Structure formats: structure tokens, C-alpha cells
Amino acid sequence: MSMQASQATTPPVRNPHLESWVAEMAKLTRPDRIHWCDGSEEERERFTREAVEQGILIPLDQEKRPGCYLHRSNPNDVARVEHLTFICTRTKEEAGPNNNWMEPKEAYGKLGKLFDGCMKGRTMYVIPYAMGPVGSPMAKIGVELTDSVYVVLNMRIMTRMGTDALRMLGDSNDFNRGLHSTLDLDPEKRFICHFPEDNTIWSTGSGYGGNVLLGKKCLALRIGSYLGRTEGWLAEHMLILGVEDPQGKTTYVAAAFPSACGKTNFAMLIPPAQFAGWKIWTVGDDISWMRVGPDGRLWAINPEAGYFGVAPGTSSKSNPNAMRCVERNTLFTNVAMTPDGDVWWEGMDGEVPAELIDWQGRPWKRGSTEKAAHPNSRFTAPMSNNPVLSPRANDPQGVPISAIIFGGRRSTTVPLVLESFNWTHGVYLGATMGSETTAAAIGQVGVVRRDPMAMLPFCGYDMGRYFQHWLDMQHKIPNPPKIFQVNWFRQDKNGKFVWPGFGDNMRVLKWIVDRAEGRADAKETALGWVPADGQIDTKGLDATPEQVAAAMAIDHDEWKREFELQQELYDKHAATMPRALVLQRELLMSRL
Ligand code: OXD
Numbered sequence: 001m002s003m004q005a006s007q008a009t010t011p012p013v014r015n016p017h018l019e020s021w022v023a024e025m026a027k028l029t030r031p032d033r034i035h036w037c038d039g040s041e042e043e044r045e046r047f048t049r050e051a052v053e054q055g056i057l058i059p060l061d062q063e064k065r066p067g068c069y070l071h072r073s074n075p076n077d078v079a080r081v082e083h084l085t086f087i088c089t090r091t092k093e094e095a096g097p098n099n100n101w102m103e104p105k106e107a108y109g110k111l112g113k114l115f116d117g118c119m120k121g122r123t124m125y126v127i128p129y130a131m132g133p134v135g136s137p138m139a140k141i142g143v144e145l146t147d148s149v150y151v152v153l154n155m156r157i158m159t160r161m162g163t164d165a166l167r168m169l170g171d172s173n174d175f176n177r178g179l180h181s182t183l184d185l186d187p188e189k190r191f192i193c194h195f196p197e198d199n200t201i202w203s204t205g206s207g208y209g210g211n212v213l214l215g216k217k218c219l220a221l222r223i224g225s226y227l228g229r230t231e232g233w234l235a236e237h238m239l240i241l242g243v244e245d246p247q248g249k250t251t252y253v254a255a256a257f258p259s260a261c262g263k264t265n266f267a268m269l270i271p272p273a274q275f276a277g278w279k280i281w282t283v284g285d286d287i288s289w290m291r292v293g294p295d296g297r298l299w300a301i302n303p304e305a306g307y308f309g310v311a312p313g314t315s316s317k318s319n320p321n322a323m324r325c326v327e328r329n330t331l332f333t334n335v336a337m338t339p340d341g342d343v344w345w346e347g348m349d350g351e352v353p354a355e356l357i358d359w360q361g362r363p364w365k366r367g368s369t370e371k372a373a374h375p376n377s378r379f380t381a382p383m384s385n386n387p388v389l390s391p392r393a394n395d396p397q398g399v400p401i402s403a404i405i406f407g408g409r410r411s412t413t414v415p416l417v418l419e420s421f422n423w424t425h426g427v428y429l430g431a432t433m434g435s436e437t438t439a440a441a442i443g444q445v446g447v448v449r450r451d452p453m454a455m456l457p458f459c460g461y462d463m464g465r466y467f468q469h470w471l472d473m474q475h476k477i478p479n480p481p482k483i484f485q486v487n488w489f490r491q492d493k494n495g496k497f498v499w500p501g502f503g504d505n506m507r508v509l510k511w512i513v514d515r516a517e518g519r520a521d522a523k524e525t526a527l528g529w530v531p532a533d534g535q536i537d538t539k540g541l542d543a544t545p546e547q548v549a550a551a552m553a554i555d556h557d558e559w560k561r562e563f564e565l566q567q568e569l570y571d572k573h574a575a576t577m578p579r580a581l582v583l584q585r586e587l588l589m590s591r592l
């Protein structure tokens, strides 16, 4: 270690637990240099320069997109790899049938061999980061050790990174220990291992965001959900937004949707013209940590500080605010580049350019059958770029949640909106959520899979026990939020969406908020409460009354099939499925 130590920058704040762990990991990985990140602007500029020199980042036109760069990942490394993601708990039962499991000793041994000497000739970057606003009692500290400068620059956008995080940690030993190496990007050596009992994450062989920005999916969701159960709070795959009404009152909502189902769009929604005086404020677009506050309500923070959003489909129609977010200081991954150094992706505004450089750096011509941007190409943008960033986004106390929404991507069956009869029924709606798969993870796209609470890839322990934790939370929340289910994705027989979506989702959101505030009417159906006639404002909506009716329809035959399809979930989790959820399903089936 003495040679490495002499080449290490010194930590800006001293912490013996942290320093001895860094020394131990350096002994294993043997980097040439150790750099302690302070998160400063000067550091960002230096690393950006170095990344450009090494071809890791390609500068875009700095007049059109100041501070923006493009990164092209290895074509074999473009999405999360659920089949290579492991929960390493002492027993397999603890990880549950929803996770791949590896015995901790075996995982440490296997990845330890891969890490052995892997940073020779490289720099080890020490990234201290906070998940949550600086000074928040709900925040958690992590430290990621990585040999990727791309990870450093992304983590600086996505988290509160550097000296602030070290100050929050002080001399405590309570921090997440993350170790990452890209190795040689060999898919055979790609593993994302979580050790919830040790608050540790080891990740090898990948450079893709969700696999390597360890604060996001690994800490904030997989380890976070585990900590949430043991500590009595909730870590969820949910956006958080505030709905301000014309009187200036803001109601906060948290909403779970699977990956690449429009969470970022919903979190930044612009209401249609006739909703004068209504405004949406973004608190977060992907993750929500929620605890019971002294007032008995559920309070939420967004642990992140930036957006790692899906680029394709983002346009001034689908999400004008996201287009503003990516105008400056943004890192793009696997999008296409125009000849004049700007970015492009499928679904962007305007004419398709005649020529582009595609996401793999190859020339591309209009009319090509191949996509110019990868379907899971991304932007990493600081949340401070967001024109509708909530003034409460950095509030250490978070915001009080009045409604929780669960939404899948379903071309049939699930109506536009349903309100649950009660908390247990709401947990059932979330638990049985189905969704058609997207490009955010490797695998077949477009097949319905059960994605409970949009947490299937992210729940760090047994899903049945996670459902029980949700049920138990009711007794801890004297003033619980109301729970809703939505579906923006229903199609007609010709495969056309019946609901226009995007900004028009405000029409549904307004009803949800009005219900939460006790000022809208509903009618009862066998499945839950739905808007009473005329309660969804359709003035100016670009859809026929028949289409709206089709979006809201409840077809009992489709639901009988849906209840049958849910059997798979109940079978898979038979060992720990809470009895209350078995009864909920039986009750609903009997009502049909
Ligand atoms: C994400 C995801 O990147 O869910 O947010 O895949």
C-alpha cells in the first residue's frame, strides 16, 4: 500500500473506517493511483478533459449544447442485466424467488478473483455520495470505488457527491461500500452482487448506468428496500411530483411505473391549455424514499440529484421540460450524433436528419432499417436544469404524500384509472401489477410480466415479505395516502393507443388529487372506485368519446382472465404471500 498511498490524494475529511476499507480494496485491486473525489467544478473540468483525451467522451457542439458530451458504450453493454444481478444473503429464502441468489462467501470469492489486480495501470476513484438532500435525516451515505471516469462524472450529476457527503458521514462507520470495475467489459465477467447484510455492493464487467452508478438501482432500491424493511420505511421505484392548484395549494403524489414507461415524462408534465392556474412540480423522476412524519403522514424524499432518462421518444411534444433539461451540462449515452455535433434520437422533433453517426459510431442514412440511437440510450442531466423543479426538491424533510399511483404498460384489461377501496386493496393493486417489458433491461420486449409495484428487478429481498412490509406500514401511518392504479397504454383492435397520454394525463391526475383532497366524486365498480360521470375533464382532448370510454372500460371477461394470470404470481410466492392478499383476490373474483 505504501506506494499507492504516496500517489493518493488525501481525503478532504478524515474517517478511519472509510480509509481502512479503501486501503483494503486498493490492496485487492492494486490501482496505480487513488483519487478522492471532492465534487468540485475544477475536478469535473479536469476529468472531462481527461475523458475527452481518452475518447471516453466526445464533445458535442459547445455553442448548441454547452457542457454536453456523448459517450458510446460497448455494444454488448447497453442495459441492466437482470440475469447477472444477485442478492447475496445468508439464506436463499431471504432473497426470495424474485431474485437470483448467491451465497455471500461464494460471491465474495468469485468477484474477489475478478477484482484481484484489476486496477493495475488504472486510477481508483473514491466517490463519496449522499442519497438524499444534504442534511436530511432520511439520507444515506455511500462510497463507490471505481476505475471508470464515466462513472465519476455521472455520479456527480446523479448524487450529491464529494466533500458534502463526507461531512455528512463524519466519523461514522454507517455507509454503503460499493466497489466497481469495468474489467475488460467481458460479459462473461459481468456480475452485479448485493450484500444487504453487509451494506455492500460489488459490480464487475459493465459500464452501463443501472449496473454501475451504484447509488441508483443498487443502493437506493435493492439495498434501500432491505434497509426500509428493517428500519420501518419504504424505498420505492416511484417518481414524486407536486400538483399546484389555482389557489396555490400543492398536493404531492408518488407514482410507480416500470422502467421506460414514462415516469420522467409524468414527473415533468405540462397541463393542457384549459387547466389554467394548475402547475406540476418535479421532486423526483425515479425513486422515492418514504417515512412516517411526526404528523402521521407519509413523507418522501428523492434520493437522487439528477435524471438518468430514456432519450428515444423524448420531444417537445412528449416532454418539453426534459428537452430543456438536456440543453446544457448533460452526458448522453448511446444516442446518435448529427454531422454538426448535436444529438438525435428516434422520436425527437423535426425532420429526420439525412445523415447521422449512429450510436455505435457508424455512418447512418435516413430510411435505414436500423435505429440511429439505441432504444435504451440515455441522458444524464442535473435536476437543477429542470424548469419545473420543485422548490421542495432539496428540502431535508421531504414532502407529504397524499396519493400513491401504480401504473403498468397494458394494451388491454386495465382501465385508465381506479381508486382502491382501502390500503390493503391498494397494496393488492400494486402487488399484482402487470406490465409489458421494455428495452430498459436485456431480454424480450413487449411480453406481459408481473412487476409488483414496478419493483420486480429492484426488490432486495423476498417479494412476499415485501408485500407484508407494505401491509404492516398501514399501522404505522395514521394518515395514509390514498392508493390508485392507472394505465395510459390501452390500445384498440388496430393497435392504436386510445388515450393520448403525455400532458393529457393531467386530466386523470387532477381527479386523483381532487379525490385525495376530498373534492371529487367517484362511483363504485367491482374492481374499485372510478371517476363519476363527467369527473374527467375532456374539454379540448384529442380523442373521441368512444376512445375515452374504451380507455375506461372494465370488461369482466378480460378481468376473469387477468385473475387467472395472477395465479402465477401467487404460486411463485406461495411460501410468503400474505394471507390478506390471497383474500383480496378471492373477494374481487367473487364480486365478478
Ligand atoms: C432506470 C430503470 O434506469 O428503471 O431508471 O431502468
Ligand code: MN
Binding pocket: 237, 258, 259, 260, 286
Ligand atoms: Mn427506473
